[in-house]
Amino acid sequence: MSSASSIPSRWQSVGxxxxxAAYVLSFFHRAAPAAIAADLxxxxxxxxxxxxxxxxxxxxxxxVMQLPTGVLVDTLxxxxxxxxxxxxxxxxSLLLGLAPSFEWALAGRTLVGLGVSVAFIAMLKLIATDYDxxxxxxxxxxxxxxxNLGSVAAGAPLAWLAQAIGWRTVFLAVGGLSLALALLSRFGIREVPRVRGDRTVWLGGLWRVMSNRATWPGFFANLxxxxxxxAFAGLWAVPYLTQVHGMGRGLASTHVSVYFIGYACGAALWGQVSDRLGRRRPVMIGVSGAHALLWWxxxxxxxxxxxxxxxxxALGLCSAGFTLSWACAKEVNPVALSGMATGLVNVGCFLGASILQPLFGWVMDLGWQxxxxxxxxxxxxxxYAxxxxxxxxxxxxxxxATFFIRETRCRNISGELK
Incomplete structure (x- = not known):
């Protein structure tokens, strides 16, 4: 059990x-452009x-924020x-909803990405330190x-709301919700005596994580x-389904919601399967292999x-195989450095998306008539093909990359690695 078990269980749960909840909003913002691509x-x-x-x-x-977030949750x-x-x-989100031009929208989207980038690593840190x-x-x-309730909401429901009240109104409301959640976090999360890294040696801890060869396969798998x-579910799925498969925007957005529901169920399923089997690597290899084949x-x-x-x-269900990478990263590094370890591996997820989303568009612009x-x-x-x-x-x-994952048998093996 974590050494943070002295925190009353009710406060563990609240935190x-x-x-x-913050992570729900991050998923909403991540998937929202797909449903309102034509509007934008x-x-x-x-x-x-x-x-x-x-x-x-x-x-x-x-x-960019994943490694700094890992350092921040391990120290602050x-x-x-x-x-x-x-x-x-x-x-x-408020700025995006009010944006009069593309440049202002870009600034708002940038602030959104900066703000929600901390939610997932904070969630991982709380689970790593407060639970078995x-x-x-x-x-x-x-x-x-x-x-994934957030990503489901960013599918068909967002498409419907965008038509009913306008996409700008939706983002204004979500901005207010984010501010309210920040206020609740100020009073609802207990920090002491949570396991925390030493603020004076964080650079050494980060180097330890980065120099650990067992950390990196998860990074490249996520990439x-x-x-x-x-890249697909978060942006290009709806335009692809409407323009190539002749669907209406509502039906195409429903496909995105189904995609994320599959992903959500897969994340819960493969985590349970892995923990019950006591194995990480074979589950990742099998599920991720199916994911790679399904694209074709x-x-x-x-x-x-x-x-x-x-x-x-099926794509959503099999996409979730990569979610085991965070457990693998945590288990090959010291618990006190779990924020940095999971943050580094998580960089791969969003570096991949940040490259592939515009690259997909660039490839299509080459053939635009x-x-x-x-x-x-x-x-x-x-x-689109x-x-x-x-x-x-x-x-x-x-x-x-999953073939290079170090098998941990669902326990921390950082002390056994050379």
């Missing part, structure tokens, strides 16, 4: 609930590459990190399952697997409605 292109008169950059700005900042603690993260995300290590993957999976997942199904031709829904569900509808560019099926191939190759690279 974890608040961290998960029409509002700011932007190309696919610019739309990709607007969506990926979230991932740029998120990527989760409460202050979540409070300031909530304030920053709230202000960013044998339940780590299961609890992380449960947290992801709950957090390809999570990068492909977030999109290129096999038109699918019936039940087939496209089933494929989205000049067609425009309601201010948004129209692309051919061949243009090139983007899908890009994501399939990225997923394949991520799967290859």
């Amino acid at each position: 974890l609930v608040l961290a998960v 292109q029409g509002a700011f008169q932007i190309s696919a590459a610019q739309l990709g950059n607007l969506a990926a700005t979230y991932f740029y900042v998120y990527t 603690g989760c409460r202050r990190v979540l409070v300031w993260g909530g304030v920053t995300a709230g202000l960013g 290590e044998s339940r780590f993957a299961s609890m992380v999976g449960l947290g992801i399952l709950l957090a 390809g697997l999570a990068g492909a997942f977030f 199904v999109w290129l096999m031709g038109s699918l019936p409605l039940w087939g496209s829904l089933l494929l989205c569900c 000049g067609a425009i509808l309601n201010g948004a560019r129209l692309y051919s099926a061949a243009d 090139n983007g899908i191939r890009l994501l399939a190759l990225a997923a394949l690279m991520g799967w290859c």
